Amino acid sequence: MRELLNFRRYTLDNGLRVLILEDHTLPILSYQVHVKAGSRFERPGITGISHLFEHMMFRGTSRLGPEEFSKIIQSRGGIVNAFTTQDHTTYWENVPSDQLELIIELEAHRLKELKLDQESFSTEREVVRSERKMRISTTPYGAAIEELFSLAYLRHPYRWPIIGWDSDLRKLSLKDCQEYFRLHYAPNSMVIVVCGDVVPERVLDLIYRYYGDLRPQECFHEIEPEPPQRGERKSVFKKPVELEAIFWAYHVPGIDSEDIFPLLGICECLSGGKSSRFWQKFVRPGKATEVRLVADPPPFWPKDPGLLILYAIEKPGTPLPSLEGEIEEEMRLFKKEGPTKDELEKVKNRLKASFLRNLESLFFRGLVGGIYEIKLDGFEKSWEILEKYESLKAEDMIRVAEKYLHEDNRTSIWVKSISLEENARFGLIE
Amino acid sequence: MKTFNLNPIEINLDSNNKILALPYGKVPLSYLVMLIKAGSEKDPKGKEGLADLWAESMTLGTKRRSLEELNFQVEKLGGYLEGSAGWDFSLLILSGLEERGNELLDILFEILSEPDFPSSEIEKAKERRLSNLLQFKDDPSKMADRLIWNMAMEGTPYAHPINGSLSSIKNITPEDIGHFHNQILPKERFTLFILSKELKAEFLKKAEKTFFKLIMQKEKNEKPPETKPSTLQPQILILDRPDLTQSEIRIAFSSISRKDDRYHVLKLMNYLLGGGGFSSRLMEKVRSQKGYTYSIRSSFSSLKTCGTLIISTFTPTDTTYATFEEILLTIEDFIKQGPTEKELEEAKRFFEKSLPLRLETPKQLLNEMISRETYDLKFQDLFEEIEKITKVKIEEIKSIANEILQTQKMQVLIIGNSQHFVKNFEDFKNLRVVPYKDVLP
Numbered sequence: 001m002r003e004l005l006n007f008r009r010y011t012l013d014n015g016l017r018v019l020i021l022e023d024h025t026l027p028i029l030s031y032q033v034h035v036k037a038g039s040r041f042e043r044p045g046i047t048g049i050s051h052l053f054e055h056m057m058f059r060g061t062s063r064l065g066p067e068e069f070s071k072i073i074q075s076r077g078g079i080v081n082a083f084t085t086q087d088h089t090t091y092w093e094n095v096p097s098d099q100l101e102l103i104i105e106l107e108a109h110r111l112k113e114l115k116l117d118q119e120s121f122s123t124e125r126e127v128v129r130s131e132r133k134m135r136i137s138t139t140p141y142g143a144a145i146e147e148l149f150s151l152a153y154l155r156h157p158y159r160w161p162i163i164g165w166d167s168d169l170r171k172l173s174l175k176d177c178q179e180y181f182r183l184h185y186a187p188n189s190m191v192i193v194v195c196g197d198v199v200p201e202r203v204l205d206l207i208y209r210y211y212g213d214l215r216p217q218e219c220f221h222e223i224e225p226e227p228p229q230r231g232e233r234k235s236v237f238k239k240p241v242e243l244e245a246i247f248w249a250y251h252v253p254g255i256d257s258e259d260i261f262p263l264l265g266i267c268e269c270l271s272g273g274k275s276s277r278f279w280q281k282f283v284r285p286g287k288a289t290e291v292r293l294v295a296d297p298p299p300f301w302p303k304d305p306g307l308l309i310l311y312a313i314e315k316p317g318t319p320l321p322s323l324e325g326e327i328e329e330e331m332r333l334f335k336k337e338g339p340t341k342d343e344l345e346k347v348k349n350r351l352k353a354s355f356l357r358n359l360e361s362l363f364f365r366g367l368v369g370g371i372y373e374i375k376l377d378g379f380e381k382s383w384e385i386l387e388k389y390e391s392l393k394a395e396d397m398i399r400v401a402e403k404y405l406h407e408d409n410r411t412s413i414w415v416k417s418i419s420l421e422e423n424a425r426f427g428l429i430e
Numbered sequence: 431m432k433t434f435n436l437n438p439i440e441i442n443l444d445s446n447n448k449i450l451a452l453p454y455g456k457v458p459l460s461y462l463v464m465l466i467k468a469g470s471e472k473d474p475k476g477k478e479g480l481a482d483l484w485a486e487s488m489t490l491g492t493k494r495r496s497l498e499e500l501n502f503q504v505e506k507l508g509g510y511l512e513g514s515a516g517w518d519f520s521l522l523i524l525s526g527l528e529e530r531g532n533e534l535l536d537i538l539f540e541i542l543s544e545p546d547f548p549s550s551e552i553e554k555a556k557e558r559r560l561s562n563l564l565q566f567k568d569d570p571s572k573m574a575d576r577l578i579w580n581m582a583m584e585g586t587p588y589a590h591p592i593n594g595s596l597s598s599i600k601n602i603t604p605e606d607i608g609h610f611h612n613q614i615l616p617k618e619r620f621t622l623f624i625l626s627k628e629l630k631a632e633f634l635k636k637a638e639k640t641f642f643k644l645i646m647q648k649e650k651n652e653k654p655p656e657t658k659p660s661t662l663q664p665q666i667l668i669l670d671r672p673d674l675t676q677s678e679i680r681i682a683f684s685s686i687s688r689k690d691d692r693y694h695v696l697k698l699m700n701y702l703l704g705g706g707g708f709s710s711r712l713m714e715k716v717r718s719q720k721g722y723t724y725s726i727r728s729s730f731s732s733l734k735t736c737g738t739l740i741i742s743t744f745t746p747t748d749t750t751y752a753t754f755e756e757i758l759l760t761i762e763d764f765i766k767q768g769p770t771e772k773e774l775e776e777a778k779r780f781f782e783k784s785l786p787l788r789l790e791t792p793k794q795l796l797n798e799m800i801s802r803e804t805y806d807l808k809f810q811d812l813f814e815e816i817e818k819i820t821k822v823k824i825e826e827i828k829s830i831a832n833e834i835l836q837t838q839k840m841q842v843l844i845i846g847n848s849q850h851f852v853k854n855f856e857d858f859k860n861l862r863v864v865p866y867k868d869v870l871p
Binding site for chain 2: 001004023025026027028058066067070071074075076077078079094095096122123124125126127128129130131133134137138139140239240241242243272273274275280283284285286289290313315316342345346349350352353356357359360361362420423424428429430
């Protein structure tokens with residue numbers, strides 16, 4: 001598998017890192033710019049700025065109008081987008097390989113000549129507020145999950161949502177954006193990934209030509225670590241829903257920990273597929289609509305200590321306390337006995353197959369390399385992923401279950417249903 | 431730039447049923463997909479959701495293996511097994527590690543030739559579906575998608591959600607599943623797709639030999655009469671949900687069937703109107719210029735006998751009517767002026783040049799193959815279709831836009847806090863306002 005992630009790394013004098021991967025199977029390439037700019041670099045008052053700024057990167061430059069960047073790429077047969085996470089912002093274009101120079105030139109151009117004006121800023125802020133409503137306010141459990149994070153974290157920036165609090169979005173100014181851009185969008189805070197039907201020497205020539213004159217920027221971030229949780233935190237979130245739900249969050253280590261692999265093994269064993277324990281025990285017999293233990297697999301697992309989330313959506317007729325009790329019992333059983341031999345084989349194969357399935361696309365391969373590089377300063381660590389899945393052991397899964405999946409390390413929110421009349425007392429969810 | 435060409439191996443089991451195989455992909459995985467050319471359009475009235483439940487039921491156990499054993503076996507091979515229906519087709523998908531390809535093939539054949547349809551598991555599957563439908567009710571966006579589809583397809587065999595409704599699912603019995611199976615599998619045509627990084631000759635021989643046995647059990651199918659959609663009356667339905675801060679808006683139009691000669695023109699027109707992201711008119715006007723929404727798109731479904739084109743967006747409550755108005759103005763202008771030469775050329779180039787990107791992974795390729803094979807269109811004709819797209823003229827776009835985007839016949843659905851915008855809609859004919867809580871999924 002290493003050959004699928006065998007990037008060549010180059011570092012420019014200004015600190016810009018470039019990862020290049022050759023694959024001539026199809027005449028296409030994926031171009032990605034990963035920036036150390038995610039919600040972990042924000043502070044109260046400017047939450048959501050990383051994501052809002054991501055939008056601003058499409059609003060035009062000295063020579064391009066709003067969204068013209070995207071239009072040009074689409075007109076050449078490409079697909080373009082960006083996303084913001086807690087740890088980074090990623091801009092990407094998947095294009096025919098004969099568009100290499102155009103992409104490099106355009107991406108460098110918007111870094112140098114970005115147009116940040118009040119009109120675009122005001123329009124885009126409303127777009128983001130609409131996005132926030134779509135993701136948080138109008139979804140069944142979005143606001144409860146938001147509260148889960150802010151209850152589980154007391155100090156670390158992971159406590160606020162990537163999209164930001166609505167109250168902060170309303171207050172953000174163009175000046176905040178300009179300052180954020182100056183600090184975070186410097187070459188020494190970026191990794192460029194180019195993979196596909198390319199010749200590395202040519203890519204490197206072009207990168208030097210278009211990005212070589214960018215100036216590095218010193219940027220120091222002190223991230224307040226999260227103190228250990230000293231006992232369970234519980235809350236209730238009331239809103240009109242058809243199905244009530246339980247959300248648990250356990251603190252778990254960041255992506256550089258070896259423990260993430262047995263933790264993913266537990267998630268897979270308990271809730272991956274129809275033969276998983278939770279599906280067989282709760283979903284199949286109709287005790288719950290859904291019960292899952294989930295975490296973001298690498299490379300998306302967070303840089304700093306993150307949360308492993310269990311969610312259980314009720315089946316009408318099974319009260320939440322009884323559902324919670326049965327889930328706790330299943331967790332106890334797992335900690336005591338771990339996976340069976342057959343389960344362990346299944347878990348390994350499923351984790352491997354799922355990762356391999358994703359590696360079919362150049363885009364995902366680029367993400368693996370780029371995100372490992374920006375989070376851990378070394379894409380090489382991604383080579384271990386399959387080996388780690390292959391060498392999973394039952395005793396490690398039991399060990400990490402005991403270490404992390406216990407009550408004192410848990411934050412719990414129950415989503416309880418109320419009538420529209422009762423809801424009116426609380427006001428609208430923004 | 432390299433040329434991009436794909437030629438699947440075609441093995442005809444008889445004149446109606448075949449295997450399409452292709453060595454494809456970079457990692458050692460196999461995909462086995464059985465396409466049966468009948469789907470939810472066959473759902474009997476009152477038992478909507480039957481085809482989809484039948485397809486799932488095939489994964490609930492065989493005469494030799496229980497649900498648990500079957501799924502454990504598949505998942506142990508690093509695989510997944512799914513059964514589902516589309517409008518005009520049903521699918522069984524089995525994927526897993528390539529080195530276990532023979533076992534995957536045997537399992538797929540076992541599922542098709544020896545299904546058990548255990549009553550107790552079917553009853554549980556129904557219960558799960560009912561819960562999932564209740565979950566839909568909590569999500570106004572999903573509810574909007576379901577309801578607008580029904581409104582757009584009224585009078586056709588497609589006027590129901592594929593996964594049925596709370597009332598129709600309750601009506602389906604395990605006997606219905608068995609009966610449906612006996613009606614569909616022996617009569618409807620199938621195609622087995624095999625995609626794998628390496629495709630060995632002996633593996634293909636085994637597939638041919640194994641699935642030929644299914645042919646032996648087949649009966650002749652009488653062609654069902656073709657149905658045509660009825661002429662829709664325009665209507666605006668507002669579902670009132672006072673706790674929402676954002677409205678879901680859907681606007682639907684009748685459109686053409688998959689076999690219509692102008693399918694490629696529709697594809698291009700949709701891209702220009704709202705399917706092309708930031709290159710589309712709706713995105714430019716409603717999001718980029720007005721900032722009313724995060725997302726707006728148009729999408730179309732062209733089925734065996736008819737089709738629909740749906741515009742979907744959402745917007746904060748106080749801009750609900752302004753957004754609706756802006757959409758109508760954009761449509762009006764689009765019909766009158768059509769796209770500019772530049773817009774049209776750029777859209778054509780997108781379709782022409784993005785083909786390798788759109789077929790990069792086995793999953794993407796399978797989706798394209800399935801959607802063509804369902805309507806008996808040759809995979810290789812995809813390249814011809816692209817060729818045709820590059821020759822479309824502005825007048826053709828205007829003509830099809832004018833035919834489809836008839837606002838006097840549109841179906842409109844809005845879910846939101848209606849007291850803030852309902853007055854603006856009062857001049858429209860056929861306006862209905864219904865409490866959201868009274869609508870069942």
